[in-house]
Amino acid sequence: MFAKTVVSKAVPYALGYWQKMTIGLWLLACGCFMLADTEVIALEPWSELGHMLLGVLQPDFFATEYLLEALWQTVSFALLGVCAGLLWGAPLALVYHKPWVAAFCAFIRAIHEIFWALLFLQLFGLSPVTGILAIALPFGATFARVFHDIISLAPADTGQNLPAGTDMLSRYVFGRIVHVSGQLQAYIRYRFECALRSSAVLGFVGMPTLGFYLESAFKQGQYHQGGALLILFVLLIGSISYWCRARLLPLYLLLALVFLPELPAIDGHLIWRFLSQDIWPPMLQGVSHLEQLDLQRLNALGSWLFTLLEKQALPGIFATLILALVALAMTHVLTLLWLPLVSRKLRGKWTVFGGKAMLLVLRSLPEYLLAFVLMLLLGPSMLPAMLALALHNAALLIFLTTRQSDKLVVSAQFSPKLDNYFYEILPRLYPGVMALLFYRFEVILRETAIFGMLGIATLGFYIDSQFVEIRFAGALVLMCFTAMMNIGVDALGRKILKGQKVPLLGC
Amino acid sequence: MKTLPYIGALCLSLFASSVYSATFTFTAIPDENESQLRTRFDKVAVYLEKELGVEVKYVPVKSYSAAVTAFRNNQVQLAWFGGLSGVQARRLVPGSEAIAQGYEDQFFKSYFIAHHSTGLEPSANFPALKGQTFTFGSKDSTSGRLMPQFFIERNLGKKPEEVFKRVGFSGDHSRTITQVQAGVYQVGAVNYKVWETALADGKIDTTKVKVIWESPVYPDYQWTVRAGVDAGFGAGFKAKLTAALLNMKDADLLASFPRQSFVSAENSDYEPIENVAKTIGMLD
Structure with missing residues (x-):
């Protein structure tokens, strides 16, 4: 197999590290697939799909009220969210090697933006603060992790050339960060694209971004309106490099701050009420002294926790892991199959351009919509969600990998054929692809939450139900389970990749 | 040390107590057609402004x-x-009151609809649903979830996931x-007004899906006003x-709602809904 060239030079005929990894992943995913609910039923989706297609072909750009405002707020929330995320995430990167910092960040990252927003909605109400914090919190935690990983791969020997007596800060900045500043900037640019997506998705829970109108339009079958919004959103993301210039950023930031929607005063009572009442299980509400904690209350608390665990947390974790693992393996297979099709080393200019346009559409589309279309085709099992996640993530992975692969220098003997590609290019990309895949696993886990809203019983489904029933204590307990699951996955991922010199492809 | 006062001010502003703003605000989600939401309801705001x-x-x-969160x-x-x-x-928010409901909301109902492949036919009796696949509307909908689930549990004696x-x-x-x-699902529960409108607009292919059961009637949508508006906006405000x-x-x-008119309502009209929500475990 292709990966042999990388690792099995020393021990011929043994399975290389990445081969073991790959086979392990596939076997695990096959096992999960057997356990998953993947029933396909025969349906009659064509009239609905026809309407959808017609909607995209004949978009109605005037059906949406306050459209420019929604577009601007989508950009503005993303911009402010990323900036706030950088403010708290970048410094944490310096201490990310401490296990408790890593665990803390994994905790924050585990929870989907939508649930952060639902939580902040209780504290700040319908306010831009809710939306911006919902982006800033998980994005900051991601910055901390990735910045740490990038910086730790920077060459460390420059420090020895600095004059004696150089202070620690200068030593750090000029000795290490300067080496990777290009990578850091590229990463921030990429995360801004992610933030635009998140910002749009926050519209699903009421923030005044594109998602607010997009979700309603698709939900209620207004496909001409929905098609127009979708096209605008894809164009917005596809044109980032044209309108998002470093020089213009200060101006955008200023505009974002000035034209923020009206900011209601932050109400201390709401925060106090949330902390003192809302987050406590029903039997503990109104308990102000420790003596009131009698056996009866403790029993009630115990059975409440047990029911939550048995009926929601455990089945939710099971479904979430199964869905995410199969989606991960599908992403992997799709990436490998698709990568050669858009490689500039193999294909002509126009094929690559077409392929990349398709990637742009797939990575911009909210998975939620993709899953809904697939549901009409395949039925209401887990399969549509798996495929939606795989298509979206594979598109992202290829986008990130081709940025690197197109720059690779190939040997003089290289001819644009598939076997040459497998021999010469893929082995050099493979460790990076796998590292990205492990990064994406966490994202996939988090994204399963969205499918909870389509009725697939992941942890997100149960958390959403708790919010709907205004049971914040239950929601918080389930969110803690989500976070603990992610801390475990994060620790495992670090263990697996440890010792492998993995080039970070500006992931 | 110059920043200290600013930090102090920031902390204070965090804990500033809530004051009634002079603006009276309201929200509404119609049970169908959410397009042009703001444009439509801004007209309602203009009407209320003139009256109040x-x-x-x-x-x-x-x-x-x-x-609910915004109201709270x-x-x-x-x-x-x-x-x-x-x-x-x-x-x-204790002390809040239901003050008006839609004319139609006095006797609202849900429809159970079925795909033609099930062979289910319209009937006055509760349909035989065991073993079918079923979809509710949104989790917190009265006509799409709460009442349908209640009727299923009452008629079949089991939770939906068991049926x-x-x-x-x-x-x-x-x-x-x-x-x-x-x-995608064989049977579903739907708000009767949304069904009737979609049918009138020709959006439903009746060879594929039809109504197989109509639920008994129950009270639904209503205007609820928050406790303390008289104190905030002047005596007699609630009556006005x-x-x-x-x-x-x-x-x-x-x-915009869409209703033919509004009639008066009070909290006790909704006791049946509260009891049903408790019965199926959506309220403690």
Whole structure:
């Protein structure tokens, strides 16, 4: 197999590290697939799909009220969210090697933006603060992790050339960060694209971004309106490099701050009420002294926790892991199959351009919509969600990998054929692809939450139900389970990749 | 040390207490057609402004739970709630009152609809649903979830997950119709008004999906006003507001909800909804 060239030079005929990894992943995913609910039923989706297609072909750009405002707020929330995320995430990167910092960040990252927003909605109400914090919190935690990983791969020997007596800060900045500043900037640019997506998705829970109108339009079958919004959103993301210039950023930031929607005063009572009442299980509400904690209350608390665990947390974790693992393996297979099709080393200019346009559409589309279309085709099992996640993530992975692969220098003997590609290019990309895949696993886990809203019983489904029933204590307990699951996955991922010199492809 | 006062001010502003803003705000989510939401309800705001003599603003929200939260946090003082969300909101803000409901909401009902492949036919008796796949609307909908689940449990004596092969939440009435029509789910529960409108608009293929059962009637949507508006906006404000709502005659305004007129309502009208919510475990 292709990966042999990388690792099995020393021990011929043994399975290389990445081969073991790959086979392990596939076997695990096959096992999960057997356990998953993947029933396909025969349906009659064509009239609905026809309407959808017609909607995209004949978009109605005037059906949406306050459209420019929604577009601007989508950009503005993303911009402010990323900036706030950088403010708290970048410094944490310096201490990310401490296990408790890593665990803390994994905790924050585990929870989907939508649930952060639902939580902040209780504290700040319908306010831009809710939306911006919902982006800033998980994005900051991601910055901390990735910045740490990038910086730790920077060459460390420059420090020895600095004059004696150089202070620690200068030593750090000029000795290490300067080496990777290009990578850091590229990463921030990429995360801004992610933030635009998140910002749009926050519209699903009421923030005044594109998602607010997009979700309603698709939900209620207004496909001409929905098609127009979708096209605008894809164009917005596809044109980032044209309108998002470093020089213009200060101006955008200023505009974002000035034209923020009206900011209601932050109400201390709401925060106090949330902390003192809302987050406590029903039997503990109104308990102000420790003596009131009698056996009866403790029993009630115990059975409440047990029911939550048995009926929601455990089945939710099971479904979430199964869905995410199969989606991960599908992403992997799709990436490998698709990568050669858009490689500039193999294909002509126009094929690559077409392929990349398709990637742009797939990575911009909210998975939620993709899953809904697939549901009409395949039925209401887990399969549509798996495929939606795989298509979206594979598109992202290829986008990130081709940025690197197109720059690779190939040997003089290289001819644009598939076997040459497998021999010469893929082995050099493979460790990076796998590292990205492990990064994406966490994202996939988090994204399963969205499918909870389509009725697939992941942890997100149960958390959403708790919010709907205004049971914040239950929601918080389930969110803690989500976070603990992610801390475990994060620790495992670090263990697996440890010792492998993995080039970070500006992931 | 210059920053210290600023930090102090910031902390203070964090804990500033809530004051009634001079603007009276309300929110509403119609049970169908959410397009042009703000444009439509801004007209209602203009009407109320004229009747009440205070500044009135419409706040768009996306879900019943967001509407309940905004109501609880005093970001809106008036809301057009569904049956269940109204009960939730009045429990969270004691002293709040249901003051008006739609004419149709006095005798609202749900339809159970089925895909043609099930062979289920319209009947006055509760249909034989065991082993089918089934979808509710959104989780917090009165006509798409609460009442249908109650009727299922009362008639079949079991929880939905024990009756059906698969239970889904489509998230919306229109989507329930789409999904059952395409056969994604075999049976679904839907708000009767949304069905009637979609049927009249020719959006339903009746060879693929039809109504197989009509539920008994129950009270649904209502206007709920927050406790303490008289203190915030002057004595008699609530009475004035109630009168303004009941006297809303402009067909264009009423079409936003969509209701033929508003009639008076009170909290006790919704006791059945509260009891049902407790029975199926959605309220403690």
